[in-house]
Amino acid sequence: MIEAYKNFWKDSFSFRGRTERKTFWPAMFVHLILLAVLLNFYHFFTTLNTLYLPLFWQALGTFCIYLFGIYIVVSFLPYLAITVRRLRDADFPWALIFLNLVFLVGPLVLLGLNLVPSSSKRVNDESTENRNTVFNKKIEERNKISFSQALAHYFQGYFSFGGRSSRRSFWFVQFCWWGIFALLKMLVFLAPHFDWLLFGQVSIGTSLMKLFLILFLLGTILPQFALMTRRLRDAGLSEIGSLILLTTSTSLLLFQKILSRTLSQAYVGHRYDLVEYLLFLFLGVVLIALIIACLSKADELRTSEKSILFNKMD
Template identity: 25%
Template sequence: MERKIGFGQALKLFWKNYINFKGRARRSEYWYMALWHLIFIVPGLILLLIGLMTMITGISTYNSTTAMVGLILLFISWIYIAIYNLATLIPNWAMLIRRFHDTGRTMVLPLIFLTILIKTCILMSIINYQDPEYQYLSSTIIVIVSYVMYIVVGVYNIVICCLDSERRTNKYGPSHKYGNHLKPVSHGNADIYN
């Protein structure tokens, strides 16, 4: 058995494998990085909440200075969150794909999910521009179907990311969790694992 991936090592592996869409990623690597994301995003969310509350307080008390401070805090938090999300977009998808590989699945579903996400974001922007009040039934149906698709595919992704590693060497490489002791030995057309 190979050594376990720790909290700090998961962060190093995340940035080291920035654009690595090949190979496998252990479950601990994936979930420790999810915890790191939470740690990095919480300050932005706290700043967002403080800015929102400050702006609402300033508006309700007719204090333009307080409202402006709240607006500046909102702007700073949005910039921080946007930069962080853009910086981690590619390595997050790379790690998700490697996690799928670790469970013996292909990268097709994460790429389909990314395609759906991009297309529906564009579609939602068009709908919000043309029908901001959602007066047309077609706009409402498209929005509901989009969110249902996000939920279904998101839950499926979470379930796959919770599954244990495939014990044997698969087409994406040897198991990092169970070590290299299970190597395929070819006997004719069938592979037998030792």
């Protein structure tokens, strides 16, 4: 079941080939369970009737619904891909995927069609899981990488979570990314001043700069996570170790933002100072661990015996 769910993500951009029923349903089961769990957590925290730190639980509920929304968006393409492959495996036209547009009834009908066994007309030489070699190209960096090569691999591995990225390549890209981010932030800050000088009011220049910044962030979220995953693997972390470190740091950052905004909208005095301090401390520890891992040499974090968090030395 776990392997099927991993393939659900690995084949996110593969609309060719076929997916058998025995592979489709375990992956879909885990997918639906995660959605249900997030919704239940949201309902639990938002209806929790307690006088002890109520805003904290409210922020936690908001955090869960944010995670739910993010997961829906991120998993949409993998869901479409696996459904198209399952329809093809059952000898149905892939265009039936548009049943998802029919509110409530369409997705249920589509799930019913995915219960149909594999077609006897299957082409023997067509693999069950035919991964797209363009989007799942492995980046393997073991030798010295130049700046131009690092940028080229960054875009070539836009959707690639497999392979390895060297420390040199990773930091080349990070310095470039943060440089562009700082430049865009500066332009967003300066744009209103130029608008006032030119037009006497905040005009389209400010909106355009904000739009460019948002597009830059949205366009680089996935390749940044892919690059970090490859870098952590190169340093010696296991898949589970990389997943824990990345999801924990990202989740804590998001929750800290949500909690800060929630507290800023209500006068609470110093009641939540300890909570904010502990959250800040925990977040700092996780981010330091992430930075140390990204600064590590190739295979430096490998251990003599394989563990959950670290890979074994060769």
